[in-house]
Amino acid sequence: MNSIEYIIKYLNELFPDPKCELVYNNDYGLLIAVVLSAQTTDKKVNKVTSVLFNKYPSLTALKEAPINDLRALLKPLGMYNKKALFVKHLASELIDKYDGAVPDDRASLESLSGVGRKTANVVLAVLFNKPYIAVDTHVARVSKRLGLVSKQDNTLQIEKTLSRLIDDNSLAKAHLQLVLFGRYYCMAKKPRCINCKLKKICKYEKKHFI
Ligand code: SF4
Known part of the structure; x- marks a missing residue:
């Protein structure tokens, strides 16, 4: 061996039977949670997303959420100005370009706001069980x-x-x-x-x- x-x-x-420790209820929930996890812990992200997705329970709601409210909700995660914009833009892009679905290829994922190679790899591996390693x-x-x-x-x-x-x-x-x-x-x-x-x-x- x-x-x-x-x-x-x-x-x-x-x-x-390993599981991703980010809590999510749907595909876009994982994508957003991974974007929010930059420079912070999964624990903090889970605490914030439980409030965020409760208050804004759809992509349309996130797209239309007041930016200042998103900033306030995301403050505990750091980089909250940027992350608030990413969430709004991501929601718009998923609705406008992908009919609300999360794409399952790297190029499309990396074209989305706030999504780099590492985030794309996590999503491809965790959501789609594709052979990628972040x-x-x-x-x-x-x-x-x-x-x-x-x-x-x-x-x-x-x-x-x-x-x-x-x-x-x-x-x-x-x-x-x-x-x-x-x-x-x-x-x-x-x-x-x-x-x-x-x-x-x-x-x-x-x-x-x-
Ligand atoms: S450094 Fe990590 S991998 Fe190496 S012996 Fe210690 S726990 Fe195991």
Whole structure:
């Protein structure tokens, strides 16, 4: 068994049925939640979106929402001026160009307000179960510690390497597993190395293993 097979096997043991921790009730709800998650935590996004989607329960309602009210609702997430505009524009674009549906290809997704490569990849993997991997801070950290990529690699290089190493059938699932592993086991500070089964292949400083 090579390293990546060993890692995937362990991730399957820890997270046999991984789920995205952003709460959403429909496709556009996930897209907006991912856009709002820039530079903040899923927990904070879930708190805000539960109020946002309750007050504005459709794309039309979001499109017509007063910008100042959106700003106030999104304030706890930071970058709220930008995020408020993204929400309004996204709602308009989805209604006008896609009949209210979330498109399932990267080019269309990336043409939407506030949607970059990472957001597009999350949506393609989570909503459409397509073979894409989004590289966030957790995926990058874990991949570097495990020596799957080099320490200097940027997010695009990491994405390309992981997409090559991991089987297409496992890629969308591996994305969620690596995020959860980084969030709850291989944290930035004080990773839980002692009981980690990846210790023997991990390149992280050995002093953390004892
Ligand atoms: S041994 Fe520690 S640093 Fe390495 S993957 Fe496991 S938790 Fe992360």
